[in-house]
Amino acid sequence: MKIAMIGTGYVGLVSGVCFSDFGHDVVCVDKDPDKIEKLERGEVPIFEPGLETLLEKNVEAGRLSFTGDLAQAVRGAEAVFIAVGTPTRRGDGHADLGYVMAAAEEIARAASEYVVIVTKSTVPVGTNRQVKQAVKKANPDLDFDVASNPEFLREGAAIEDFMKPDRVVVGVQTDRAAEVMAEIYRPLYLREFPIMTTDLESAEMIKYAANAFLATKITFINEIAALCERTGADVKQVARGMGLDGRIGNKFLHAGPGYGGSCFPKDTRALARTGQEHGVPLHITESVIAVNEQVKRRMTDKLLDLCGGSFNGKTVGVLGVTFKPNTDDMREAPSLSIVPALVGGGAKVRVCDPQGRREGENLLPGVNWMDDPYKCAHKADLLVILTEWNEFRALDLKRIARKMATARLADLRNIYTARDAKRAGFLAYESIGRAGYI
Numbered sequence: 001m002k003i004a005m006i007g008t009g010y011v012g013l014v015s016g017v018c019f020s021d022f023g024h025d026v027v028c029v030d031k032d033p034d035k036i037e038k039l040e041r042g043e044v045p046i047f048e049p050g051l052e053t054l055l056e057k058n059v060e061a062g063r064l065s066f067t068g069d070l071a072q073a074v075r076g077a078e079a080v081f082i083a084v085g086t087p088t089r090r091g092d093g094h095a096d097l098g099y100v101m102a103a104a105e106e107i108a109r110a111a112s113e114y115v116v117i118v119t120k121s122t123v124p125v126g127t128n129r130q131v132k133q134a135v136k137k138a139n140p141d142l143d144f145d146v147a148s149n150p151e152f153l154r155e156g157a158a159i160e161d162f163m164k165p166d167r168v169v170v171g172v173q174t175d176r177a178a179e180v181m182a183e184i185y186r187p188l189y190l191r192e193f194p195i196m197t198t199d200l201e202s203a204e205m206i207k208y209a210a211n212a213f214l215a216t217k218i219t220f221i222n223e224i225a226a227l228c229e230r231t232g233a234d235v236k237q238v239a240r241g242m243g244l245d246g247r248i249g250n251k252f253l254h255a256g257p258g259y260g261g262s263c264f265p266k267d268t269r270a271l272a273r274t275g276q277e278h279g280v281p282l283h284i285t286e287s288v289i290a291v292n293e294q295v296k297r298r299m300t301d302k303l304l305d306l307c308g309g310s311f312n313g314k315t316v317g318v319l320g321v322t323f324k325p326n327t328d329d330m331r332e333a334p335s336l337s338i339v340p341a342l343v344g345g346g347a348k349v350r351v352c353d354p355q356g357r358r359e360g361e362n363l364l365p366g367v368n369w370m371d372d373p374y375k376c377a378h379k380a381d382l383l384v385i386l387t388e389w390n391e392f393r394a395l396d397l398k399r400i401a402r403k404m405a406t407a408r409l410a411d412l413r414n415i416y417t418a419r420d421a422k423r424a425g426f427l428a429y430e431s432i433g434r435a436g437y438i
């Protein structure tokens with residue numbers, strides 16, 4: 001099967017590489033010439049474990065190539081995937097469909113034979129019908145179908161998620177399109193991963209409903225964490241006790257500094273907006289968005305308490321700036337609100353992240369970048385753990401405490417305990433939803 005993948009970001013590149021590994025002929029397209037140049041040299045422009053090796057293997061096998069020329073990639077392709085960004089539109093929370101619609105029109109102008117145009121980007125319900133209209137308008141003679149194939153991979157575990165998905169969702173209008181999609185996903189079908197075929201609207205809705213539900217679960221435990229802090233309960237034990245109930249499950253029940261990342265914030269906003277537009281306000285999703293903002297503000301208050309009410313003149317070390325470990329993605333990361341609050345409050349901020357520096361240098365002005373956590377702690381008044389990279393999970397806490405001017409630890413990922421901190425000589429320790437000491 002010949003496939004064109006439009007957009008080689010976190011989703012497009014992983015999907016393109018994995019489809020080529022299934023045995024398909026894949027051409028990945030991006031309008032960013034730097035990305036294409038890097039990819040042609042065998043360099044992966046993002047950090048995603050395992051991606052470079054898989055990419056090399058499939059380029060060598062002659063099944064995978066890269067180009068900036070969309071028309072060339074689309075010519076002869078039996079399926080063209082749209083995997084471009086759908087960020088929040090300025091002002092109203094709606095998903096910005098500008099990139100999707102522009103790609104659809106370009107595809108329409110380039111295609112001349114039957115093709116399935118597949119939207120992999122996360123798009124609000126109704127978008128695939130709009131794509132269909134736009135393609136018809138741009139090329140009235142084209143024989144084509146549209147399909148919705150939302151992606152559920154997680155950054156940091158993207159290849160594993162793509163190759164062993166909980167399910168694949170495919171929304172179609174015709175049997176012909178369903179057959180093309182079945183052929184593309186045949187290797188997964190043969191290994192009995194569930195492939196669910198639906199109408200377009202249900203496929204589009206599944207993606208948003210799933211993300212909003214996961215964001216709700218995280219936000220629920222974050223709110224319970226605040227109550228735990230006031231009442232003496234330990235949120236880690238509470239989450240474990242809840243998660244052992246098979247109806248609830250233990251995933252996405254880790255209290256932390258509020259959800260961020262490239263999907264949950266924008267997708268909850270877009271879903272809430274869709275609800276408003278259809279006269280069906282989604283009160284739960286709207287509350288989740290508001291509570292998550294409160295959770296993020298609560299983090300800054302925690303740090304202020306640890307610093308005795310003011311950041312001014314304090315030296316603060318921050319471990320982790322990416323929105324989660326094993327990615328270099330900083331989109332809507334908690335660090336983007338917490339670090340500016342520290343800098344704005346007059347703190348000298350030192351930052352360390354195994355992969356975040358390249359993005360972070362532009363996004364976090366006024367900080368000093370360190371290449372190891374111990375340098376971050378040197379003569380600091382407060383150390384903040386913001387992302388639970390493996391590199392920060394087994395720190396020599398005694399060594400850290402000795403290096404600091406005043407040994408205070410804000411463990412916003414609940415990696416350590418108050419007992420660990422006390423034993424190591426920390427004067428103060430705070431975490432999320434558990435007893436600390438100041």
Ligand code: NAD
Nearest residue numbers: 007008009010011030031032084085086103121122151155
């Ligand atoms: P991204 O910003 O990393 O990548 C998008 C890429 O598309 C960019 O490289 C951009 O240059 C390129 N592009 C835009 N318009 C183009 C055009 N007309 N022709 C060629 N290239 C074009 O975005 P992403 O994180 O990969 O997300 C893509 C979509 O997948 C979004 O809708 C997102 O919600 C969804 N999604 C993302 C994740 C994730 O973990 N990142 C997971 C599931 C779904």
